[in-house]
Amino acid sequence: MVVFDRPKSLSPVPFHYCPGCTHGIVHRLVAEAIDALGIEGKTIGIAPVGCSVFAYNYFECDMIEAAHGRAPAVATGVKRTHPDNIVFTYQGDGDLAAIGTAETVHASARGENITIIFINNAIYGMTGGQMAPTSLPGQVTTTSPYGRDVNIQGNPIHICEMLSTLDGVAYAERVAVNNPKNVLKAKKAIQKAFQNQIDKKGLSIVEVVSTCPTNWGMTPAEALKWVDEKMIPFYPLGVYKDVDAKGDAQ
Amino acid sequence: MSGKVLMKGNEALAEAAIRNGCIHFFGYPITPQTELAEYMAKRLPKVGGLCLQAESEIAAINMVLGAAASGVRAMTSSSSPGISLKSEGISYMVGSDLPCLICNVQRGGPGLGGIQPSQQDYYQATKANGHGDLHLFVVAPASVQEMVTLVGRAFDVADTYRTPAMILADGALGQMMEPVDFDTALAGKREVPEKTWATCGHEGKRKKNIINSLFINPDELEKSVLEREERYKLIEKNEVLWEEYLVDDADIVIVSYGISARICKSAIEMARAEGIKVGMIRPITLWPYPKAALAKAANTASKFLVVELNMGQMVDDVKVAIDCRRPVSFFGRTGGMLPTADDVLAEIRKLNGGKQ
Amino acid sequence: MTTNFLLSGFGGQGILFAGKQLAKTGMDTGLNVSWLPSYGPEMRGGAANCSVIISDKEIGSPIVTTPDVLVALNLPSFLKFESAIKAGGTLISDSAMIPEKSARTDINAYYIPATKMASENGLDGLANVIILGYLLKITKIFDYEMFLDHMIKGIPPHKAALIDKNRVALSLGYNYNE
Numbered sequence: 001m002v003v004f005d006r007p008k009s010l011s012p013v014p015f016h017y018c019p020g021c022t023h024g025i026v027h028r029l030v031a032e033a034i035d036a037l038g039i040e041g042k043t044i045g046i047a048p049v050g051c052s053v054f055a056y057n058y059f060e061c062d063m064i065e066a067a068h069g070r071a072p073a074v075a076t077g078v079k080r081t082h083p084d085n086i087v088f089t090y091q092g093d094g095d096l097a098a099i100g101t102a103e104t105v106h107a108s109a110r111g112e113n114i115t116i117i118f119i120n121n122a123i124y125g126m127t128g129g130q131m132a133p134t135s136l137p138g139q140v141t142t143t144s145p146y147g148r149d150v151n152i153q154g155n156p157i158h159i160c161e162m163l164s165t166l167d168g169v170a171y172a173e174r175v176a177v178n179n180p181k182n183v184l185k186a187k188k189a190i191q192k193a194f195q196n197q198i199d200k201k202g203l204s205i206v207e208v209v210s211t212c213p214t215n216w217g218m219t220p221a222e223a224l225k226w227v228d229e230k231m232i233p234f235y236p237l238g239v240y241k242d243v244d245a246k247g248d249a250q
Numbered sequence: 251m252s253g254k255v256l257m258k259g260n261e262a263l264a265e266a267a268i269r270n271g272c273i274h275f276f277g278y279p280i281t282p283q284t285e286l287a288e289y290m291a292k293r294l295p296k297v298g299g300l301c302l303q304a305e306s307e308i309a310a311i312n313m314v315l316g317a318a319a320s321g322v323r324a325m326t327s328s329s330s331p332g333i334s335l336k337s338e339g340i341s342y343m344v345g346s347d348l349p350c351l352i353c354n355v356q357r358g359g360p361g362l363g364g365i366q367p368s369q370q371d372y373y374q375a376t377k378a379n380g381h382g383d384l385h386l387f388v389v390a391p392a393s394v395q396e397m398v399t400l401v402g403r404a405f406d407v408a409d410t411y412r413t414p415a416m417i418l419a420d421g422a423l424g425q426m427m428e429p430v431d432f433d434t435a436l437a438g439k440r441e442v443p444e445k446t447w448a449t450c451g452h453e454g455k456r457k458k459n460i461i462n463s464l465f466i467n468p469d470e471l472e473k474s475v476l477e478r479e480e481r482y483k484l485i486e487k488n489e490v491l492w493e494e495y496l497v498d499d500a501d502i503v504i505v506s507y508g509i510s511a512r513i514c515k516s517a518i519e520m521a522r523a524e525g526i527k528v529g530m531i532r533p534i535t536l537w538p539y540p541k542a543a544l545a546k547a548a549n550t551a552s553k554f555l556v557v558e559l560n561m562g563q564m565v566d567d568v569k570v571a572i573d574c575r576r577p578v579s580f581f582g583r584t585g586g587m588l589p590t591a592d593d594v595l596a597e598i599r600k601l602n603g604g605k606q
Numbered sequence: 607m608t609t610n611f612l613l614s615g616f617g618g619q620g621i622l623f624a625g626k627q628l629a630k631t632g633m634d635t636g637l638n639v640s641w642l643p644s645y646g647p648e649m650r651g652g653a654a655n656c657s658v659i660i661s662d663k664e665i666g667s668p669i670v671t672t673p674d675v676l677v678a679l680n681l682p683s684f685l686k687f688e689s690a691i692k693a694g695g696t697l698i699s700d701s702a703m704i705p706e707k708s709a710r711t712d713i714n715a716y717y718i719p720a721t722k723m724a725s726e727n728g729l730d731g732l733a734n735v736i737i738l739g740y741l742l743k744i745t746k747i748f749d750y751e752m753f754l755d756h757m758i759k760g761i762p763p764h765k766a767a768l769i770d771k772n773r774v775a776l777s778l779g780y781n782y783n784e
Contacts, residue, residue: 099306127279131303143291143303256630282645426668427641429633516666590671
């Protein structure tokens, strides 16, 4: 009996990610959701610019590689052309919450019926460890070498909290993948975000608090601990908006 | 022990900018220029400056616009895809007659392209980095030392003629280390006009200043464009830079800039050893273009060979400069691939009639 | 006289640092030098290489495609670049990492188990410096004492603890007999 296998929607190729990076886990959860809902043949994924730029190599559905930050706009174009297809974006914090903030906010405000998977690891990975819009106050990065000073570099952005104020957003939940319990919760949230799209409820976003051991300068184990001790207290997990649940959680 | 330091092009350029009085930097991470921003982030707080990571290249160039309008030397840097995003802001800066420095550490395109060195943004930099009748003062360094010496020149030209200036480098120049002498960074410094036009609060002591690129009446817009055109003519008259290498007796003249020109120099040395009379004109300013130097070379040389890391974007400029009096051929690699000196030598031999 | 070096290995083996030491010492002795790394995401755990040119003439192309000296610290580097070495050139291979031997008869091939020597002597992470020591002996490009002096001067104060280890590593390589 097979108890563990590669999801059908995940391509049989090795990831390029660093040891201890949680992109691999989230990729798998997305593929599992696509498999569970049986939508691989009608799904179109939009890859970002950032470490997950090569996501188009990792999912078996049709994929588009967007310009930096523009994935929600590209997704809008696809979804409006093929409203019965399933469209998701997979974006990092620089892509979604810095250069693509306008696209993120306006796709949300329009209530585009798409699914956004948002990887928040508080740093730019691809370019080698610069400050992200979600870098924590005091966090040392290569462009905040003396620690992020909110008086100079500004405050981090809480995406789920912000988007939950927009009428077009059907569902916003923040999850983490730093332990098995959280991974199971994340899996459920991602699947719900796709189900919402099938049910034509509007925009669903799942923010995944993630790691970057390489650019945080930590071992993979230390990075998971840092998520617990630093990231989650600043970015509390939970459902920030759910049109199904009256009176929204949190 | 010499007074030289071994430094990456990206970092050397940043240091030269600071030494030329630029303590306001705005940028966004992109390979292969990120070290420039990182260097600024480390150094500027120590010298009372500001390095701000913007949320996008679009925001960064508009922060530069604001800082330049306020009367300070400001700069931004990026690589090809990011420069495309800045094009709107660059056009607005030209229209508002604002000086600044923009550095493009080019990588392969189009689109997201790649991250290896290229010169595929020649058209963009020299013909149309934004909409409207516009030029940028564009310099193409060929060594880390020139990444330093050309910074001061670019700022001075920008301030003198109230125009954005661009350093068009590439991934190799940005990433490589070479010895640098910083004493040269300020060597050619000139007096620049006071920025009486800056919007820094009139304190009731002068008429208000307006920084603006909107001229809703066409006659006013035309007047403003024509006035700028006069400054462009002065730049073309006064600010052309180029290097000639073994041109006097050359039968074949290579025209090449930046990192390609270095590869060509190695090839020319090899060809000369075989008795082939080949030389090079290396445009240092890509706009204004060294037309006169090329026209003069066409009096004595019989063939021209353009070598670039693109598909021949400079060929037409050479043809125009020499009035199509001599055949112009092209050799280049693109997408981040670099030719070797042997590849260029093979082209030189071909042009030499296959003779060695 | 121009010497073209290509140093290649995994990211993290100290290839770029070793190349920088060669370039810096060249500069300090009044020669022209250039150092060009491979760059991008591949630097994080993948292949890393750098071109170093040391010359008494102006340096043209900074890219080394046919090295006079190849330093290979891993098998992919050996397989990729061994055939590119100039005839009469030199291969220095970390035999602890690379089981292959060069079949070429037109180059001088040297083998040193630098990574093994490093771990056996409590010098983990300094195989690159051991190789540099060996390279100095073989190529005679710089005086040993001068090179050591420049290398130690280049170690920042907060890493002063590494000075002795670097000294021992360089000496191990220099005194290695195949």
